[in-house]
Amino acid sequence: MTFRIRDNQLPKPQPVPGKVRRIAWDDPSLAAVHDRFAAKTHGCLVRNALAWDEYWRWDVDDEVVAMYYDAADEPQGYLVYLLKREIFKIKEMVYLNDEARRGMWDYVTAHYSMVTEVSGCNYTNHSLAFTLEDSDIRETVQPYVMARIVDFAAFIMSYNFAEASSGDAITFRIHDKVLDWNEQEFTVRFHADGTHTLSAEPSPYTAEMSIGTATCMLMGYKRPAYLKSIDRLTADAKTTALLERLIPTGKAYFSDYI
Known part of the structure; x- marks a missing residue:
């Protein structure tokens, strides 16, 4: 801006x-x-x-x-x-x-x-x-910089989720035409000590999206409910509500290289 x-x-x-x-x-x-x-x-x-x-x-x-x-x-x-x-x-x-x-x-x-x-x-x-x-x-306001998740598993393991409860779990079904290691499902489970891990067992809550949509959602550029409304995110109402709770609010601040 x-x-x-x-x-x-x-x-x-x-x-x-x-x-x-x-x-x-x-x-x-x-x-x-x-x-x-x-x-x-x-x-x-x-x-x-x-x-x-x-x-x-x-x-x-x-x-x-x-x-x-x-x-x-x-x-x-x-x-x-x-x-x-x-x-x-x-x-x-x-x-x-x-x-x-x-x-x-x-x-x-x-x-x-x-x-x-x-x-x-x-x-x-x-x-x-x-x-x-x-x-x-x-x-x-104009678009300025592009973000791209290169390794979704590593990114999601270091991600700071908000308001996660013990027992929560969600599966990200990611589509990535360029990097085949991202073209798969990633199930994240949350634990009582505040940590989260990747699990081989799917969750009943599945969110399907491209790597680009995942990037803008997890970086806070657009909220899950909005992405679902424009068909960039495939998820049922409960999964969308879970994403809204898990993903921190606030857009990314990046002022370098202007």
């Missing part, structure tokens, strides 16, 4: 106990805050040194990094931006709590006299317009 905000639509300053300071692009606190953000954010890339090198490859000389510090002087969020031709271009805004979000938008608003527009990228399950007093802004 991309957005554009006119200068007269910027949010009014809100008092926060912390402060914003500019830091160097290679300050270790930047990567540390992103690691904390990625750990609690669905689908976010965990950036290693190579990923950070790619992140800075093009505009590092012109981009500015601003960090929000709380009252205890602990970093809680950062803003990477470029100010050029009266446009405040937000490359990335990451915050660990709402205080940091408000503090960084106060920082953006402080540039009111220098800009005519603020633009940037967001993620689709967080509408910026909803948080603004003047919500008549332009938000544009």
Whole structure:
């Protein structure tokens, strides 16, 4: 999701106990805050040194990094931006709590006299317009990145299911025209200790789908009930309800390589 905000639509300053300071692009606190953000954010890339090198490859000389510090002087969020031709271009805004979000938008608003527009990228399950007093802004959503499960068995064994109960079981009947090791049934059984295993014994609850549908469903891009309604998922009502309970809500956040 991309957005554009006119200068007269910027949010009014809100008092926060912390402060914003500019830091160097290679300050270790930047990567540390992103690691904390990625750990609690669905689908976010965990950036290693190579990923950070790619992140800075093009505009590092012109981009500015601003960090929000709380009252205890602990970093809680950062803003990477470029100010050029009266446009405040937000490359990335990451915050660990709402205080940091408000503090960084106060920082953006402080540039009111220098800009005519603020633009940037967001993620689709967080509408910026909803948080603004003047919500008549332009938000544009377009497909950006494709995901693909290469090894369904390995993926499903490391998947963090939500609200699974001991004794639950579901069979995924996967169709994959490219990778034959995915072209089979996978039965997942849940146990009292919170773990799950693959079982050779089928479950009475079977969901049939392509590997592409499985990917977008398990990554949270589309919900099971919707996929069933457009014939991308074959399952009865009880199986669909079970999938709705097992799969975490929330869409994946992926802001790299924009």
